Amino acid sequence: MSSVTLNTGASIPAFGLGTWQSPKGAVGKAVEIAIRAGYRHIDCAHLYENEDEVGEVLQKLFKEGVVKREDLYITSKLSCFLMSNKEDVTESLTDTLTKLQLDYLDLYLIHCPFAAKKGTPFMKLQEGIIGYFPDMIASVWETMEGFVAKGLTKAIGISNFSITKTENLLKTAKIVPAVNQVECHAYLQQTKLQQYCKSKGIAFEAYSPLGSPARFNVQPGDPVVMEDPAVKEIASKHGASPAQVCIAFLLQSGLVVIPKSVTESRIIENLKATELVLTDEEMKSLRAIDKNCRLLSFQWFAPDKTVDQIWDASEDEAFVLQ
Ligand SMILES: NC(=O)C1=CN([C@@H]2O[C@H](COP(=O)(O)OP(=O)(O)OC[C@H]3O[C@@H](n4cnc5c(N)ncnc54)[C@H](OP(=O)(O)O)[C@@H]3O)[C@@H](O)[C@H]2O)C=CC1
Numbered sequence: 001m002s003s004v005t006l007n008t009g010a011s012i013p014a015f016g017l018g019t020w021q022s023p024k025g026a027v028g029k030a031v032e033i034a035i036r037a038g039y040r041h042i043d044c045a046h047l048y049e050n051e052d053e054v055g056e057v058l059q060k061l062f063k064e065g066v067v068k069r070e071d072l073y074i075t076s077k078l079s080c081f082l083m084s085n086k087e088d089v090t091e092s093l094t095d096t097l098t099k100l101q102l103d104y105l106d107l108y109l110i111h112c113p114f115a116a117k118k119g120t121p122f123m124k125l126q127e128g129i130i131g132y133f134p135d136m137i138a139s140v141w142e143t144m145e146g147f148v149a150k151g152l153t154k155a156i157g158i159s160n161f162s163i164t165k166t167e168n169l170l171k172t173a174k175i176v177p178a179v180n181q182v183e184c185h186a187y188l189q190q191t192k193l194q195q196y197c198k199s200k201g202i203a204f205e206a207y208s209p210l211g212s213p214a215r216f217n218v219q220p221g222d223p224v225v226m227e228d229p230a231v232k233e234i235a236s237k238h239g240a241s242p243a244q245v246c247i248a249f250l251l252q253s254g255l256v257v258i259p260k261s262v263t264e265s266r267i268i269e270n271l272k273a274t275e276l277v278l279t280d281e282e283m284k285s286l287r288a289i290d291k292n293c294r295l296l297s298f299q300w301f302a303p304d305k306t307v308d309q310i311w312d313a314s315e316d317e318a319f320v321l322q
């Protein structure tokens with residue numbers, strides 16, 4: 001399986017399994033099926049509230065000798081509820097390591113540049129919003145740099161950072177983020193952010209590569225990337241599925257891609273997309289269907305701001321689904 005070399009010198013498998021909205025009772029089985037089938041990269045987060053079940057299955061697979069810790073690439077992310085001070089940031093990582101039953105992560109990301117008050121009930125998030133503060137992010141980053149020094153994570157990175165917010169972070173960062181994990185699919189290709197990340201040596205990781213069809217804010221009439229005629233036509237030419245084309249397109253663009261599934265047949269189907277080779281012409285057709293269309297606006301984190309302000313839209317002028 002292909003990999004991307006990070007600015008740390010380490011390699012990250014270019015293909016991995018997402019676990020957002022993978023419910024407890026299903027996520028462990030999904031991770032087990034994936035690893036047994038050949039996945040070596042799992043994307044987790046404190047916010048997903050399922051890391052304990054992922055940890056249990058990892059332990060089981062280590063004990064059975066199916067895979068060794070050093071052969072896996074495990075990412076997790078700092079909770080947006082635990083960003084206000086060093087103790088909270090440390091609590092988020094410690095809680096994640098305990099739940100995953102690991103001594104170290106391969107990659108630890110700031111989940112998003114917005115913070116919310118500790119203890120805010122998840123469904124009342126809007127009441128606990130703190131917002132985006134560059135000084136808070138700088139201080140979170142300094143704490144995370146300490147995690148690398150202590151061997152608690154091999155690399156640190158960011159998620160949902162625009163160019164402007166990354167530039168702000170780089171003003172004080174001693175470690176350049178290894179990765180920026182952002183929404184990216186054929187309808188939101190983020191070419192400007194991709195180019196910027198490349199220029200800074202930051203690897204670009206594509207989340208929601210299938211257009212997150214079961215996202216919580218999905219509305220009737222929203223564009224559906226897996227139903228795009230170009231995607232379907234290319235899929236049928238290859239005897240592949242639309243999902244496989246969506247994944248192969250991003251992989252062949254040099255990105256790290258982390259589709260989520262808890263369905264055995266889809267977990268396997270998505271893995272097989274790593275073998276699908278698209279022609280230059282097909283890549284060109286897929287590049288042409290970009291709609292600059294953001295599916296996850298994160299506006300709930302900053303209700304006083306417009307979506308354009310949240311994403312520093314002068315950079316990309318994406319239109320956003322409400
Ligand atoms: N950093 C961040 O803020 C974010 C990170 N992420 C990460 O990226 C991962 C992927 O993004 P996500 O938003 O989950 O969305 P995806 O684009 O990966 O889509 C997942 C959905 O597609 C379905 N699906 C999976 N494979 C297929 C297939 N072959 N054919 C048809 N449908 C399929 C899944 O259903 P089913 O499971 O029922 O099979 C699920 O409903 C997340 O799980 C998470 O790890 C995502 C969003 C934000």
Ligand SMILES: CC1=C(/C=C/C(C)=C\C=C\C(C)=C\C=O)C(C)(C)CCC1
Pocket residue numbers: 020045047122123124125126216296300
């Ligand atoms: C899911 C809903 C809400 C909260 C979302 C939060 C706190 C985080 C979403 C994180 C994502 C997209 C993670 C992917 O990695 C509300 C509280 C806003 C209410 C609607 C449902």
